[in-house]
Structures are given as structure tokens and as C-alpha cells.
Amino acid sequence: MIAVRALEVFFGDRRVAHVPTLDLAAGELVGLAGESGSGKSMTSMAILGLAPALGATVSGSVKLEERELLGLPEKELLDLRGRRIAMVMQSPRGSLNPTMRLGKLMERTLATHGIEKADARDRTAAALADVRLDEELLRRYPHQVSGGQAQRFAIALAVAMRAEVLLADEPTSALDVTVQAEVLDTLNRLRAEHGTAILLVSHDLAVLGRYADRLVVMRSGEVVEQGPTRDVLTAPSSDYTRELVAAVPVIGAARPKASA
Amino acid sequence: MARFVLRRLLQSLVVLAGVVVLTFAVARLVPGDPAVAYAGPRAGAEELEAVRQELGLDKPALVQLGDYASGIVTGDWGTALHTKQPVLEDLGRVIPPTLELVGAALLLAVLIGVPLGVLAARRGGWVDGVIRVGSMLLVSAPTFLLALVLQLILFRQLDLFPVAGEYDPELDYTSPLTVLTNMTVVDALLTGNWAMLGSALHHLVLPCLAVAAYPIGVIAQMTRASLLQELGEDHVRMARALGFSERVIASRLALRPALNPVVSIVALVFAYALVNTFLVESIYNWPGLGSYAVASIRALDVPAIIGVTVFIGIVYVLANLAVDLIQAWLDPRISLR
Amino acid sequence: MSALPDPAGTPLAVAAPPVGTGRTRSAWTALRSNRFALVGAALALLLVLIALLAPVIAPFPDDAGSATHPEIALAKPSGEHLLGTDQVGRDVLSRVLYGTRTSLRIAASVLILAVLIGVPLGLVAGYVGGWLDDVIMRITDIFLAFPALLLSLALAAVLSPSVGNATLAIAATWWPWYARLARGSAVAIRDRGYVEAARALGVSRRRILARHVLPNATTPVLVQASLDVGGIIITAAALSFLGLGAQDPTAEWGLMVSQGQALLATNWWFPVAPGVAIVIMALAFNLLGDGLRTVLDPRKVAAR
Numbered sequence: 001m002i003a004v005r006a007l008e009v010f011f012g013d014r015r016v017a018h019v020p021t022l023d024l025a026a027g028e029l030v031g032l033a034g035e036s037g038s039g040k041s042m043t044s045m046a047i048l049g050l051a052p053a054l055g056a057t058v059s060g061s062v063k064l065e066e067r068e069l070l071g072l073p074e075k076e077l078l079d080l081r082g083r084r085i086a087m088v089m090q091s092p093r094g095s096l097n098p099t100m101r102l103g104k105l106m107e108r109t110l111a112t113h114g115i116e117k118a119d120a121r122d123r124t125a126a127a128l129a130d131v132r133l134d135e136e137l138l139r140r141y142p143h144q145v146s147g148g149q150a151q152r153f154a155i156a157l158a159v160a161m162r163a164e165v166l167l168a169d170e171p172t173s174a175l176d177v178t179v180q181a182e183v184l185d186t187l188n189r190l191r192a193e194h195g196t197a198i199l200l201v202s203h204d205l206a207v208l209g210r211y212a213d214r215l216v217v218m219r220s221g222e223v224v225e226q227g228p229t230r231d232v233l234t235a236p237s238s239d240y241t242r243e244l245v246a247a248v249p250v251i252g253a254a255r256p257k258a259s260a
Numbered sequence: 261m262a263r264f265v266l267r268r269l270l271q272s273l274v275v276l277a278g279v280v281v282l283t284f285a286v287a288r289l290v291p292g293d294p295a296v297a298y299a300g301p302r303a304g305a306e307e308l309e310a311v312r313q314e315l316g317l318d319k320p321a322l323v324q325l326g327d328y329a330s331g332i333v334t335g336d337w338g339t340a341l342h343t344k345q346p347v348l349e350d351l352g353r354v355i356p357p358t359l360e361l362v363g364a365a366l367l368l369a370v371l372i373g374v375p376l377g378v379l380a381a382r383r384g385g386w387v388d389g390v391i392r393v394g395s396m397l398l399v400s401a402p403t404f405l406l407a408l409v410l411q412l413i414l415f416r417q418l419d420l421f422p423v424a425g426e427y428d429p430e431l432d433y434t435s436p437l438t439v440l441t442n443m444t445v446v447d448a449l450l451t452g453n454w455a456m457l458g459s460a461l462h463h464l465v466l467p468c469l470a471v472a473a474y475p476i477g478v479i480a481q482m483t484r485a486s487l488l489q490e491l492g493e494d495h496v497r498m499a500r501a502l503g504f505s506e507r508v509i510a511s512r513l514a515l516r517p518a519l520n521p522v523v524s525i526v527a528l529v530f531a532y533a534l535v536n537t538f539l540v541e542s543i544y545n546w547p548g549l550g551s552y553a554v555a556s557i558r559a560l561d562v563p564a565i566i567g568v569t570v571f572i573g574i575v576y577v578l579a580n581l582a583v584d585l586i587q588a589w590l591d592p593r594i595s596l597r
Numbered sequence: 598m599s600a601l602p603d604p605a606g607t608p609l610a611v612a613a614p615p616v617g618t619g620r621t622r623s624a625w626t627a628l629r630s631n632r633f634a635l636v637g638a639a640l641a642l643l644l645v646l647i648a649l650l651a652p653v654i655a656p657f658p659d660d661a662g663s664a665t666h667p668e669i670a671l672a673k674p675s676g677e678h679l680l681g682t683d684q685v686g687r688d689v690l691s692r693v694l695y696g697t698r699t700s701l702r703i704a705a706s707v708l709i710l711a712v713l714i715g716v717p718l719g720l721v722a723g724y725v726g727g728w729l730d731d732v733i734m735r736i737t738d739i740f741l742a743f744p745a746l747l748l749s750l751a752l753a754a755v756l757s758p759s760v761g762n763a764t765l766a767i768a769a770t771w772w773p774w775y776a777r778l779a780r781g782s783a784v785a786i787r788d789r790g791y792v793e794a795a796r797a798l799g800v801s802r803r804r805i806l807a808r809h810v811l812p813n814a815t816t817p818v819l820v821q822a823s824l825d826v827g828g829i830i831i832t833a834a835a836l837s838f839l840g841l842g843a844q845d846p847t848a849e850w851g852l853m854v855s856q857g858q859a860l861l862a863t864n865w866w867f868p869v870a871p872g873v874a875i876v877i878m879a880l881a882f883n884l885l886g887d888g889l890r891t892v893l894d895p896r897k898v899a900a901r
Contacts, residue, residue, distance in 0.1 A: 082503035095498035278739030400879035405872035
């Protein structure tokens with residue numbers, strides 16, 4: 001689905017992210033791990049072509065099914081964003097327009113991508129069902145829903161658009177541990193039921209260990225390790241990964257297991 | 261929401277009461293004997309005494325205050341010294357033209373200021389620079405100076421616009437106006453008096469521009485700053501990720517929450533403009549509240565001055581209340597406090 | 598006019614949050630890169646210099662006082678009188694230059710009064726809270742219920758017209774805003790960790806106010822003050838224009854504009870020159886204040 005090659009993100013002269021290769025296949029959940037400042041967020045921004053808006057310059061190649069994304073004219077990028085590649089961000093309620101009811105946001109998003117009203121209604125209902133949210137929530141404002149609900153709504157936006165790729169940038173970092181599971185399970189279901197390719201960016205190795213098929217570890221902008229989750233976590237080849245794994249608090253002696 | 265409205269209403273009432281008290285206290289500082297001002301310098305002692313009783317000046321201060329306060333509520337605002345008319349009646353006569361002027365100026369200010377602010381925020385670069393400097397200039401220029409300069413350039417030099425009164429006095433004969441609201445433009449519109457309408461609009465231009473200048477500057481700056489701040493918010497990044505174009509984001513998605521502080525500014529600016537008309541009206545011979553106030557001040561007409569002050573105080577309190585309510589409506593987060 | 602009806606200047610000053618004072622060096626570097634603020638600062642400095650050096654640089658310093666030369670009244674601009682003469686023959690240029698002193702003096706007096714009255718009241722209200730806070734805030738509400746110019750007008754009208762009384766009238770309408778600002782700072786700071794610690798250690802309230810709460814209020818007050826200069830001098834000019842402020846022969850810009858108003862058609866430079874002076878001074882301090890706010894406000898709006 002997504003093939004990233006030789007991606008470099010610069011702020012002025014400073015390189016903040018360098019990803020030689022990163023592949024994301026349909027139905028796969030790839031975890032992008034690292035601490036703050038490791039360049040993982042900028043990587044996901046760059047994939048969507050949002051890096052320039054933040055003041056960064058990007059070089060390299062990002063392909064969506066053979067189609068090169070970097071350097072695409074804005075109009076085409078606008079079409080792709082939300083519709084084929086969707087994003088869920090870290091701040092649940094903050095990423096939703098405070099003056100717009102959720103239903104309105106859903107409506108406008110679908111309308112912007114040219115989806116007809118009747119179709120939009122059906123999609124909305126189906127998407128909400130997928131993320132297990134009540135339709136009543138559509139009448140609410142972002143500050144009237146919980147963090148978990150807000151994130152699931154953001155995911156619902158992606159589902160309604162039938163996005164093939166979902167970039168989840170620290171979607172659960174601002175949530176309670178108990179609520180995290182709800183959101184992550186939703187992502188997992190998305191992967192299983194719709195075949196969505198998911199890039200899960202997180203600093204939480206335990207979470208990634210549970211849900212990710214493959215793992216990419218970044219540090220200070222560089223990729224230090226990549227591979228199937230089980231391999232990376234049980235037999236890390238880089239010292240950094242070893243440290244990260246060792247730092248994960250475990251109850252009893254259970255090791256984080258990779259999902260099938 | 262209802263509770264919010266109620267709370268604000270009560271607060272406003274308390275402040276209004278304070279306004280009346282404060283104005284009264286200030287008025288008490290006036291040197292000289294109001295009875296003399298009313299009856300004239302050649303009135304005899306008996307006459308002065310009669311006037312004093314009539315005006316209630318022989319009662320103790322607190323009682324006077326009480327009388328005055330209850331008078332305000334019941335509609336008796338005293339009698340103006342320089343017109344010998346009830347103050348409330350005077351106000352009724354002079355307020356509409358000022359409303360016309362200030363209303364037009366504010367409308368202009370919003371219609372020009374907001375788009376300018378949005379433009380500056382979106383374009384950046386030299387457009388932003390020009391608009392910023394321009395707004396700074398507008399904010400730094402005294403309204404009375406602008407009124408004079410406009411008069412100088414557009415009337416004396418270029419002879420494009422008139423500078424006296426609300427309309428061409430000849431029209432009183434050729435196309436007399438049926439007075440309904442005492443707002444010339446509105447009345448002319450309502451009665452289809454096109455000649456009058458044209459003349460009235462023509463006369464409105466210069467004073468309106470003078471009064472609108474500062475509000476334009478403030479609104480443009482505020483819109484720009486607020487929008488720029490809003491554009492850095494998470495929900496804007498999300499909107500981009502959802503595929504909304506920059507144009508839609510700047511002109512609608514981000515603008516709506518960004519307009520919040522702008523709305524509160526409009527109330528402040530409205531009251532400011534109201535007081536600014538004092539100077540503009542006396543320069544342009546506009547028969548409104550401003551001219552009345554200036555005349556009252558010059559004549560030390562205390563009841564009239566108090567009347568004007570209390571009136572504007574009331575307007576200001578109401579304007580702030582209206583703004584709070586509009587803000588709560590625009591930004592659903594507020595009313596839940 | 599940066600400050601009417603509420604002395605809010607460009608209104609972002611309304612919400613300026615408290616900032617620690619240990620940022621002067623980085624603030625200076627940031628200020629240097631803000632061109633507008635620099636221009637403003639330079640202009641303001643220039644104006645202060647003019648005010649200080651007026652007796653030296655004005656061609657006819659006596660004309661700023663009680664000297665009159667009716668024989669050369671209303672002369673057109675010439676080599677000798679660059680801006681012509683006024684209705685009693687005084688050199689307009691000299692009077693405009695001296696007007697700088699009058700305006701700056703008024704602005705300084707008003708600000709000092711407003712800060713001395715408003716800030717302590719606000720700090721106490723914010724820090725102590727409770728009924729004291731309520732009372733003080735209601736009082737400021739009432740004062741703020743009037744557009745500043747109006748209250749100044751009313752006050753100046755009832756007191757006999759003079760620069761001093763105009764100053765008092767303006768100060769009386771300006772202090773509430775500083776009380777509000779100071780209160781905001783105090784409220785924000787009183788629950789901070791280190792203040793709580795000081796309280797727990799038994800430090801006296803007065804000391805806490807002086808040592809911790811007060812420094813925090815200095816930044817927003819400073820920003821507001823520079824933004825207010827423009828508004829104050831314009832209010833003063835408006836009062837003089839109406840005859841309620843400076844009286845002849847004081848060289849005050851508003852007074853000069855009103856004196857020249859009738860002569861707009863024939864001697865336009867006479868009322869316009871002092872008017873332009875007002876704009877320049879207001880602009881200078883507005884730019885400076887705006888720059889200061891951008892630099893010292895941690896939530897600063899990104900300048901492109």
C-alpha cells in the first residue's frame with residue numbers, strides 16, 4: 001500500500017527524520033516506536049504531505065500503490081487526505097473543531113470529498129456502528145464527549161471515508177489506560193474487518209507489542225531497527241531497542257506478545 | 261444557558277446601579293449653583309428659592325440620589341438646563357441620528373476589518389505587513405483629527421462630499437421627509453423618498469469614515485491575531501489531514517472559533533465609537549447625541565450631562581451583555597461554565 | 598487611540614498572562630528581530646529626546662509660553678517659521694515641539710497614578726480573594742462600564758479646565774484596567790507551587806505579595822502601559838479640543854488643533870501639524886507596546 005524510500009525531513013538544515021525503507025501493506029498494523037523527538041510524528045506528517053505546512057522540507061519517496069505522493073500538486077493531495085489516507089492525532093478533543101457538532105464535522109468532511117448526501121448518511125451510520133459509538137453523539141460538541149469517544153469518532157471519520165491507510169499518531173497517549181484498550185481494539189478491528197493498513201506511532205512499547213505485526217524503532221530521527229514485532233522485542237539487534245524493552249514495566253514475567 | 265443569561269443580567273443590573281450612583285456623585289462636584297444656571301443670572305432670591313424647590317435641590321444628597329434613581333426607572337430624567345426640555349425627550353430626539361452614524365460606522369468596520377484581518381493572516385508577506393501598518397495607523401489617529409482631515413481633503417480640496425448636517429436643507433422644501441424613526445436614512449428608505457435618501461447617504465459618508473477608522477484598525481488586528489493563533493491549533497492540523505483546503509480552513513473552519521475575541525471587541529469598540537461621535541458630530545454639525553453632549557458640557561448643563569452619561573453607561577452595559585451572550589452562542593464551551 | 602473605551606490597546610493585551618521576569622536577555626534579542634517594535638522604540642526614543650531638548654531645538658521657545666506676536670499672526674510657512682504662525686503670531690513648529698513635553702508629561706502622570714492606585718488594589722484583590730475581591734471587582738466593573746473618554750469628559754467638565762484636572766480625570770478612568778490586570782496576575786500566581794510553599798513556610802502575606810506576586814504582574818503592566826500612552830494622549834487631546842483640558846497659552850496638541858480648526862480652509866498646516874504629531878507619538882508607542890507584547894507573551898502569535 002504505502003512504500004517509503006529514503007525519506008528525509010528537514011527543518012532548515014537540521015534533519016529530524018530519516019527513514020530508508022518503510023512498507024505498509026493492507027491489513028497490516030505497523031508500529032512506529034520511539035521517544036519524543038525521535039522523528040516518528042514527522043514521518044507520519046510527511047507521508048500525508050503535511051510537513052511543509054509545519055515548516056519542514058521533505059525529500060525522498062512516498063508511494064501509495066505506485067503513485068508518488070511527494071511533490072504532488074496540492075489539489076490532488078487534498079483529494080487523497082482523509083479519503084485514502086486518514087489520520088488520527090494525539091489530542092482527542094483538541095483535534096475536533098470546538099464550534100462544530102460532531103455530526104456536522106462528519107457531514108462536511110464527506111461533502112468535501114464529493115460524497116452524496118444519501119450515501120453519506122449510510123456511511124456515517126455504518127462507521128459509527130463499526131467504532132461502537134451511539135448516533136446520539138453526533139449532536140454533541142467535542143467538549144461534551146470523552147477522550148475515548150473523541151478518538152473513536154476520529155477513527156469513524158476514516159471509516160466513513162473508507163480510507164485504505166490510517167496513520168495513528170499517538171492516539172492513546174492522552175487517554176486513560178482503560179480507555180486506551182477501547183481505542184486500540186477499534187483500530188485492530190479496522191485492520192481485521194476492512195483490511196486497513198495502519199501505522200501506529202507510539203512511545204509505548206507495551207501497546208505496540210500487543211497490536212503491531214511489525215515494528216520500526218526510531219531514535220533521534222534515525223531508524224535503528226525494523227522487523228516482525230516478536231523478533232524485534234525478543235531478540236533486539238540494537239542496544240537502544242534492548243533498553244526500551246527492558247524499560248517496559250511488566251506484571252509478573254509475561255513478555256509482550258505480538259499479534260498474529 | 262438560561263442560568264448563564266440570568267447571572268449575567270443580574271450582574272449587569274448591579275453595575276447599572278453603580279453607574280447611576282457614580283454619575284450622580286460626579287455631578288455633585290459641579291461648582292456653582294444649578295438653580296442659578298437654570299433660572300439665569302438675574303433671577304431674584306425668591307425665584308431662586310422656588311427653582312431650588314422645583315429641582316429638589318433643597319433635599320439632602322442621598323434623598324436626591326434616591327429621587328434621581330427612581331426617576332430614571334420611571335422615566336423622569338430631569339430637565340435639561342440649556343434646552344428647558346425633559347432630558348429624556350431631548351435624548352429621544354438626538355439618539356437616532358447618532359445611532360445611524362455609529363451603526364453605519366460599525367457595519368463598515370466589520371465588513372472591512374474582518375476580511376482585512378483574514379487576508380493578512382492567510383497571505384502573510386508584504387500584504388500582511390501593509391495591513392498591519394495600516395491598522396496601526398488607524399488605531400493611532402485621533403478621530404477628531406481624521407474628521408478634520410477628511411473635511412479638508414474631500415470637501416475643501418476635492419469638493420466630493422458635504423460636511424454639514426444630515427442632508428441638504430433645500431430638500432426640506434423640495435422633498436420633505438416624513439419623520440418616523442428620526443433616522444434620516446431609514447426614514448427615507450421606508451417612505452421611498454429617494455432624493456432624501458441620496459442626500460442623506462451622501463452626508464453620511466465623511467462622518468461615518470471618521471468614526472469607522474479606529475474600529476477598522478482594531479477589528480482587523482484582532483481578527484488577524486486571533487486567526488493566526490487558531491491556525492496553529494490541533495483541530496486545524498486535523499482539518500488539513502481530513503482533506504480540507506487552506507481556503508476553507510481559513511475562511512470558515514478556523515474563522516468561527518477565531519471570531520470569538522473579535523465579537524467582544526466589537527462591543528468595546530461600539531461604546532468607544534459612541535463617545536467619539538461627540539467630537540465628530542460637533543465638527544460635522546450632525547444633530548445627534550454627540551452635539552447635544554458637547555453643547556451640554558459647554559453650558560455645564562448638569563442634568564443633561566448626567567442623562568447622557570447614564571444613557572451611555574446603560575448602552576455599554578447592555579452591549580457587553582449582548583456580547584457575552586453572542587459569545588456563548590458562538591462558542592458552546594462558554595455557557596457551560 | 599490605543600486604549601479607549603477600555604484601555605486595552607490592541608486587545609490581545611487584555612489576556613496577557615503573567616510571565617516570569619528572568620527573560621530579559623532573550624526578550625531583547627527577540628525584540629531586536631521585530632522590525633515594528635524597533636521602529637516604535639526608535640520613534641519613542643526620538644520623541645522623548647525632542648521633549649527633553651525642546652528648549653534647545655525649538656526656533657522660538659518663548660512662543661511656547663506666553664509670548665505673542667499679533668503682527669505676524671497666521672503667516673504661511675516660510676524659512677523662518679517652517680510651519681507658519683498661529684492666530685496670535687506664535688511659531689507653530691516651536692509649539693508643536695513643546696507639545697511633546699506636555700503630552701509625555703500627561704501620559705507619564707496618568708500612568709503613574711493609574712499604576713499606583715490600580716496595581717496594589719488588584720494584587721490584593723486577586724491574592725486575598727473573597728469578599729474583598731468581589732467588592733474591588735464590582736467597583737472596577739462600574740468604572741469600566743463607562744467608556745474612558747466619557748468619564749474623563751464628565752469629570753473634566755465639572756472640574757475647572759486645566760492640564761492638571763484633565764490628568765486627574767483621565768487617571769480616574771484609567772486605573773481600573775490596571776487593577777484588573779494585576780488581579781489576573783495575582784490569581785494566576787497564587788496557586789503556583791512555590792507560592793504555596795512560601796505560605797506553608799509561614800512567609801508573611803505582605804512579603805509574598807511583594808516578592809512573588811508583584812514581579813509577575815510587571816510584564817503585563819509594562820506592556821499595557823506602553824500601549825496606553827497613545828490612548829492617553831489622544832484622550833487628553835480630545836479633552837483639550839473640547840476646551841476641557843489644557844488652556845492657552847500651554848502648548849498642547851489638542852488645543853492647537855481646536856484653535857486652528859476654524860482656519861482649516863486657509864491655514865490647514867496650523868491644525869494639521871499638531872494632529873500629525875499626535876499620530877506619530879501614538880503610533881510610536883503602539884508599535885513599541887505591540888512589539889513588547891509579542892516578545893513577552895509566551896502565547897505569542899507567530900509573525901510571518
